[in-house]
Amino acid sequence: MLVGEYRHTIDDKGRLILPAKFRNECADGLVITKGFEKSLFVYSKTYWLRVAEKIQSMQMLSKDVRQLSRFFFGGACETSLDRNGRLILPPQLRSHAEIKKEVVFLGVYNRLEIWSKEKWEAYEAEAESSIEEIAEKLRDIGI
Numbered sequence: 605m606l607v608g609e610y611r612h613t614i615d616d617k618g619r620l621i622l623p624a625k626f627r628n629e630c631a632d633g634l635v636i637t638k639g640f641e642k643s644l645f646v647y648s649k650t651y652w653l654r655v656a657e658k659i660q661s662m663q664m665l666s667k668d669v670r671q672l673s674r675f676f677f678g679g680a681c682e683t684s685l686d687r688n689g690r691l692i693l694p695p696q697l698r699s700h701a702e703i704k705k706e707v708v709f710l711g712v713y714n715r716l717e718i719w720s721k722e723k724w725e726a727y728e729a730e731a732e733s734s735i736e737e738i739a740e741k742l743r744d745i746g747i
Contacts (some may be wrong), residue, residue, distance in 0.1 A: 606711035
């Protein structure tokens, strides 16, 4: 299970240290792709295959499904950690997430999210102001 928030910096070569807590989950390799709200989604290769199968099982005649497929698969990059526990974020993914130097890793149960520090702090401030309303709307899911 991937949970927690960790802050790191990206170096000039696009390398980023994966927090040690997450490394075992990602030992078989990683897939990084564009996420929502200008974030990046990071999946273990094993879990990525499940996500890919789920998307591929959707009706490809639907324009929305084709668009979602292009977004996730076209923006994806397979990678692995180097001996220092670093991964490389390709320029197109850094650009999508507007990552310059400081990043925030979030463990979101079955995936990691990578945010630019600025985008995360803005999103978090906005979300905190409405989280009670959201929880009320979702109360029927049994949390």
